[in-house]
Amino acid sequence: MVAAINDALDVALARDPDVHIFGEDVGVMGGVFRATDGLQAKYGAERVFDTPLAEAGIVGMGIGMGLAGLKPVAEIQFAGFLYPALDQILSHLGRFRHRTRSRYHLPMVIRAPYGGGVHTPEQHADSPEAILAHTPGVKVVIPSTPADARGLLLAAIADPDPVFFFEAIKLYRSVKEEVPTDYVTVPLGQARHVTRGDDVTVVCYGGMVEVATRAAEAARQAGIGVEVIDLRTLVPMDTDTVLESVQKTGRVVVVTEAPRTGGFHSEISATIAEEAIEFLRAPIVRVTGYDAPYPPFTAIEDVYRPSAVRVARAVRKVMAY
Amino acid sequence: MTISSDSLPQAGLSPEGAAASEAAYDAGQAAGLFQILAPDGEVVRPDLMPDTGTQLRLYRQMRRARHFDERGWVLYRQGRLGVFPPFGGMEASQVGTAAALSADDWLFPTYRDTGAALTLGLPIARTLAYWRTSPHGWAMPENLKVLPFYIPIATQYPQAVGAALAEKRKGTRNVAMAYIGDGGSSEGDFHEALNFAGALNAPCVFILQNNGWAISVPTRSQTRATDLSRRAEGYGLPGVRVDGNDVLATWHVTAQAVERARNGEGPTLIETVTYRVKPHTVADDPSRYRTEEEGAPWREKDPVTRLRAHLLRTGVLNEEGEAALLAEVAAEFEEALREADTYPDPAPAEILDHVFAEPTPQLRRQREELLAEVEA
Ligand SMILES: Cc1ncc(C[n+]2csc(CCOP(=O)(O)OP(=O)(O)O)c2C)c(N)n1
Numbered sequence: 292m293v294a295a296i297n298d299a300l301d302v303a304l305a306r307d308p309d310v311h312i313f314g315e316d317v318g319v320m321g322g323v324f325r326a327t328d329g330l331q332a333k334y335g336a337e338r339v340f341d342t343p344l345a346e347a348g349i350v351g352m353g354i355g356m357g358l359a360g361l362k363p364v365a366e367i368q369f370a371g372f373l374y375p376a377l378d379q380i381l382s383h384l385g386r387f388r389h390r391t392r393s394r395y396h397l398p399m400v401i402r403a404p405y406g407g408g409v410h411t412p413e414q415h416a417d418s419p420e421a422i423l424a425h426t427p428g429v430k431v432v433i434p435s436t437p438a439d440a441r442g443l444l445l446a447a448i449a450d451p452d453p454v455f456f457f458e459a460i461k462l463y464r465s466v467k468e469e470v471p472t473d474y475v476t477v478p479l480g481q482a483r484h485v486t487r488g489d490d491v492t493v494v495c496y497g498g499m500v501e502v503a504t505r506a507a508e509a510a511r512q513a514g515i516g517v518e519v520i521d522l523r524t525l526v527p528m529d530t531d532t533v534l535e536s537v538q539k540t541g542r543v544v545v546v547t548e549a550p551r552t553g554g555f556h557s558e559i560s561a562t563i564a565e566e567a568i569e570f571l572r573a574p575i576v577r578v579t580g581y582d583a584p585y586p587p588f589t590a591i592e593d594v595y596r597p598s599a600v601r602v603a604r605a606v607r608k609v610m611a612y
Numbered sequence: 613m614t615i616s617s618d619s620l621p622q623a624g625l626s627p628e629g630a631a632a633s634e635a636a637y638d639a640g641q642a643a644g645l646f647q648i649l650a651p652d653g654e655v656v657r658p659d660l661m662p663d664t665g666t667q668l669r670l671y672r673q674m675r676r677a678r679h680f681d682e683r684g685w686v687l688y689r690q691g692r693l694g695v696f697p698p699f700g701g702m703e704a705s706q707v708g709t710a711a712a713l714s715a716d717d718w719l720f721p722t723y724r725d726t727g728a729a730l731t732l733g734l735p736i737a738r739t740l741a742y743w744r745t746s747p748h749g750w751a752m753p754e755n756l757k758v759l760p761f762y763i764p765i766a767t768q769y770p771q772a773v774g775a776a777l778a779e780k781r782k783g784t785r786n787v788a789m790a791y792i793g794d795g796g797s798s799e800g801d802f803h804e805a806l807n808f809a810g811a812l813n814a815p816c817v818f819i820l821q822n823n824g825w826a827i828s829v830p831t832r833s834q835t836r837a838t839d840l841s842r843r844a845e846g847y848g849l850p851g852v853r854v855d856g857n858d859v860l861a862t863w864h865v866t867a868q869a870v871e872r873a874r875n876g877e878g879p880t881l882i883e884t885v886t887y888r889v890k891p892h893t894v895a896d897d898p899s900r901y902r903t904e905e906e907g908a909p910w911r912e913k914d915p916v917t918r919l920r921a922h923l924l925r926t927g928v929l930n931e932e933g934e935a936a937l938l939a940e941v942a943a944e945f946e947e948a949l950r951e952a953d954t955y956p957d958p959a960p961a962e963i964l965d966h967v968f969a970e971p972t973p974q975l976r977r978q979r980e981e982l983l984a985e986v987e988a
Contacts, residue, residue: 319901320828341829343798344765372764375799412695412723412745413763552974581978586963587745589694594960594986601985 293463295437295470296326296402299444300364302474304334307362310448312339314349314366323368324404324463346376350401354383357397357453364448370405370457371417384453385428397453400444405433406498406548407585407596408461416460416585416592418549420497423455424525424558430454430479431525435462435500438470439523442477450479459498466501482529484536488516491606492536494559495546496522499597503546506602515610516540525555533559534567541572542609548596551579573612576605644839644853645885648860651913653921660864664928670711670859671923674703674916675941677727680736681890683945684726684743688894694745697724701857701889702823704915707731708862709789709819709884712870718775718788719758720768724821725791726761734758736948741955747962748955757786766792766799769818773805776814776873787873789817789866795826795834797843806847806881815873817866818881821856823888828901844881856886857915887913960986 303310312327318341321328331339342349346367353363367373373380388396407416424431432447432454434440440458447454485500486507495503500521507517518536522528537543543563545556560575578597586595648657655661681700687693699706706727713719713732721729726739733756742749742761750760757775762768772790779786792802797820809816820840824831837843844851850872852865862884869880887910891898923929929937964971964979971979 315826316828318828321900323827341833343834344795344826344829345798345800347800348798374764375766375801410694410745415763551978581964581982582972582975583964583967587694588747588958588963589745590957591960591963594982595963604985604988 292434292437292440292458292466293324293326295441296444296458297328297330298470299441299448300327300330301333303364303445303448304330304338306474307448308338309360309362310338310364311356311361312364312366313342313353315342315344315368317341317366322366324460326402326458327366346372346374347379350376350379350384353399353401354379354387354397357399358387358395362398362400362448364400364402367401367403369415369417370403370419371414373403373419377422380423380429381426385426387428388452389428396451398451399453400447400450400456401453402444402456402458404460404463405457406459406461407592408498410589410592411460411587413587414585416587418547418580418585420455420457420525421549421553421555421558424555428453430527431457432479432523433457433459433497433525434523435459435497435521436466437468439477439483439521441470442475443479443523445474446476446479449476454479457497461498462501477523479524480527480529481523482532483521483523484532485519485521486511486517488518488540490516490540491518491542491544491609492533492540493517493519493544493546493602493606494522494533495519496525499546499548502597502599503602505599506606509599509603510606515606517606522559528559528562530562530566533563537563537567538570541570542612543571543575544578544602544605544609545575546578546597546602548580550582551577552582554579573609576609578602578605645855646853646861646865647855647858648864649858649918649922651857651918653918653925655922660860662860662863666863667860667919667923667928670707670863671916671919671929672937672941673707673711673731674859674919675937676736676944677703677707677730678916679941679945680726680730680739683949685894687740687949693740693743693894695893695895696743697893698890699724699727701910701914702821702886703727704859704862704918705819705821705823705856705884705886706791708859709791709817709866709882711863712817712866713787713789715756716784716786717757717870718772718779718786719756720772720775720788720790721758721761722765722768722791722793722796723761723763724793728791729758729761732756732758736945737951737955740949740952744952746955747958748952765796766801768792769801769805770808772818773809773812773814773816776809776816776879777812780815780876785815785874787815787817787870789819789870791819791821793826794820794822794824794831794840795829797840798834803843803847806844806849806879809879810847810849813876813878815876816879817869817873818879819866820881820883821886822883823856823886825888825892825902827892827896830902839883841881841883849879849881851881851883853883853885856884857910857913857918859915859919886915
């Protein structure tokens with residue numbers, strides 16, 4: 292997937308001279324995950340450059356660049372290190388269009404690797420997407436396949452509004468597929484069916500899609516039809532696709548690796564409860580991380596992060612209700 | 613001890629002009645560095661030589677730190693550490709500064725400051741446990757005020773100001789010392805902390821280890837400033853620039869800054885100019901951003917061999933004495949490693965412990981769920 296992201300950035304730089312890429316270690320090094328590998332050599336250090344180590348500076352500067360007509364594509368090295376920039380994000384990034392009545396807008400993209408499953412040290416595995424989804428005026432995209440990562444990133448860069456683009460670290464090198472070679476976008480706001488089934492709807496995104504898909508396969512062997520829906524974008528959320536599926540299955544499992552309380556999974560659950568309660572045949576079950584900091588402890592990380600086994604158990608639970 | 617103008621190097625000795633050219637940067641590196649021992653072990657400031665007991669104490673701590681650093685690599689390769697950010701070559705920068713503290717002072721270390729934490733007295737076994745990513749590495753000893761290594765950059769700096777103020781309010785003479793890297797000194801928290809400390813006269817000592825790199829970004833790309841100690845001036849604090857590979861020098865200036873802080877004379881920023889000889893972490897590949905040759909001159913400035921040369925020349929230490937010291941350091945480490953090996957793996961439900969004093973109803977329920985999951 293990381294190669295697809297690199298390719299999308301390459302295509303975007305080639306298409307539009309306003310696109311600028313910056314962040315910590317994105318230049319010579321090509322990013323700690325190599326997402327920007329080779330781009331500085333190809334497009335020069337004015338368009339692909341290292342910044343000082345300061346996330347508030349990176350986002351704040353990007354806001355200014357965007358206001359003045361460039362297309363800033365910033366990298367925050369890990370989503371868990373986004374927090375110093377929260378003032379810029381919460382106070383400004385999402386508000387400019389609204390508070391200038393569209394006189395100014397921010398076509399900015401902020402990429403950040405997120406999530407667990409690769410035994411990182413403290414704070415490297417956070418999943419802070421709900422904080423961003425809760426910020427009016429910013430879009431949130433979380434791809435789960437290389438082709439989607441490429442197409443969604445190109446769409447995000449083309450989008451006139453600020454977009455957070457979270458990349459599951461676990462997927463960078465573990466998923467591979469053929470991707471288009473030309474300019475092909477995947478529109479924001481359209482969910483994707485990963486599997487089809489009549490019995491249970493599993494809603495998930497990013498790093499959890501692969502986990503849910505394995506659970507669906509296990510369920511299929513037990514004769515349960517699971518419809519796995521990859522949201523792809525949390526803002527805007529494709530409510531229609533989710534509700535249609537729920538109307539068919541009547542049973543829902545929502546999966547994320549973020550902590551339980553106040554997560555985006557709760558938003559999904561609430562939407563279903565509001566719009567489709569009469570179709571539900573069992574309570575909605577959330578499979579999530581816990582309300583504790585993500586553990587760096589190699590030995591028990593896998594307990595915190597939802598596994599296919601946990602998702603499969605939730606599927607059986609809603610079936611047995 | 614009070615600070616006297618002849619022994620405290622003043623900020624601002626670097627060449628004028630802030631042109632961000634490489635030449636200016638290199639000149640800045642060379643100028644204004646406070647030194648007691650030259651790289652060959654010759655004494656350049658005989659008037660400031662500490663007693664031989666202190667020299668030996670610092671040497672011993674540097675050897676402990678180096679031993680940890682070297683064994684850390686091997687243990688990582690063997691899969692016995694989860695991750696490790698090496699600090700080899702920076703022992704003088706860490707040991708000399710931390711050795712100026714007493715056990716009642718606060719230490720706010722970054723992930724690279726294993727050497728400083730060990731010097732203050734963090735047990736080797738606990739430190740190993742931390743880099744093994746075991747919760748036993750988070751269990752800080754009761755008799756020390758050292759925090760677990762900070763992973764996010766610069767966040768600890770304002771916290772140190774708060775701890776220092778608290779000590780002052782309680783009427784102690786304790787100080788707080790915080791570490792940061794050259795990269796970290798770009799973060800807003802660094803600047804807010806310096807300003808707060810000055811405005812509130814907090815008994816704080818700020819150590820800025822300038823090791824030349826923030827992962828792949830050299831200091832000269834990080835900032836146009838060529839002398840980071842001068843940042844102190846903007847906040848009304850004394851700034852000191854010291855040869856970070858000369859443990860006698862780092863110890864001397866830090867001891868003075870600590871003394872000043874204890875006496876209510878306020879905070880100090882100390883820039884230790886050193887070099888990250890090794891990769892950023894065990895997982896990093898520095899060949900992507902720098903050449904082998906770049907590091908070569910720094911290997912000649914090695915802090916351990918520098919003091920060693922002096923100790924052997926002056927007879928404070930002989931070959932036999934050193935062999936005994938090294939054996940002792942190695943034995944201490946292996947003993948600690950055996951202890952760390954006895955720490956049990958955490959039980960799964962431990963990830964939910966210590967979130968609040970009293971678990972919330974939600975956490976209680978999640979614990980039950982988790983236990984059911986694990987048993988199923
Ligand atoms: C807030 C934050 N941003 C980014 C990172 C990722 N990161 C870890 S270490 C590092 C470089 C730090 O360089 P420096 O402060 O010079 O310290 P050194 O590693 O050289 O000791 C970066 C960017 C982080 N840990 N925290």
